[in-house]
Amino acid sequence: xxxxxxIGIIQYGAGNQAxxxxxxxxxxxxxIPIVTPLDISKADKLIIPGVGHAKRAMEQLKETGLDAAxxxxxxxxxxxxxxxxxxxxxxxxxxxTCLRLCSFNTVKFNLSLKIPQMGWNKVTLGSNPLFSGxxxxxxxxxxxxxxxxxxxxxxxxxxxxxxxxxxVQHKNFWGVQFHPEKSGKVGLQVLKNFVELC
Numbered sequence: 001x002x003x004x005x006x007i008g009i010i011q012y013g014a015g016n017q018a019x020x021x022x023x024x025x026x027x028x029x030x031x032i033p034i035v036t037p038l039d040i041s042k043a044d045k046l047i048i049p050g051v052g053h054a055k056r057a058m059e060q061l062k063e064t065g066l067d068a069a070x071x072x073x074x075x076x077x078x079x080x081x082x083x084x085x086x087x088x089x090x091x092x093x094x095x096x097t098c099l100r101l102c103s104f105n106t107v108k109f110n111l112s113l114k115i116p117q118m119g120w121n122k123v124t125l126g127s128n129p130l131f132s133g134x135x136x137x138x139x140x141x142x143x144x145x146x147x148x149x150x151x152x153x154x155x156x157x158x159x160x161x162x163x164x165x166x167x168v169q170h171k172n173f174w175g176v177q178f179h180p181e182k183s184g185k186v187g188l189q190v191l192k193n194f195v196e197l198c
Contacts, residue, residue, distance in 0.1 A: 008034040008043030012060040016051040023181040037069035045076040048083030055094025076172050076198045084175025093146050102170045104151045111161040116145040123166045126155040129197035138186050140178035
């Protein structure tokens with residue numbers, strides 16, 4: 001994969017940021033850490049990685065001023081797992097007020113199934129550049145206890161006791177509940193599509 005695009009990785013203590021950077025390295029995509037709002041000008045696109053706690057994540061983004069900078073971002077941005085949930089209005093995880101880029105809320109699974117959902121699950125993909133070259137149904141890797149209901153921004157769905165949103169898009173913002181960096185070739189294809197097409 002040949003590209004001159006630089007991906008900025010938002011730093012807020014997410015547990016999976018190293019694996020996201022490794023996946024981009026594998027694709028040959030330059031990536032840099034985004035620590036302050038000034039760093040955003042060095043990137044062509046942004047990724048908010050996502051393993052962590054919603055309230056603590058928002059507190060860290062506010063401390064650095066990245067919350068306001070992300071709200072004003074006009075370049076393509078991809079939120080992964082918690083990163084997707086942070087695009088919404090509120091999360092039940094710590095009763096967090098999120099970035100409010102999309103008008104959805106994140107709620108906790110209330111199921112008899114094992115929580116968190118951890119492992120591979122089948123995702124129904126809509127027509128979107130993020131999923132270019134993939135079949136309508138594909139398997140991705142999930143780790144999450146909180147979910148977003150199907151809404152006006154939903155571009156992919158999954159079922160774990162109930163149907164929930166597996167991916168969203170609104171303007172220049174994309175989000176995936178699954179972990180593309182842990183989903184093998186299909187996950188790398190999603191990241192490649194974000195870099196090249198979104």
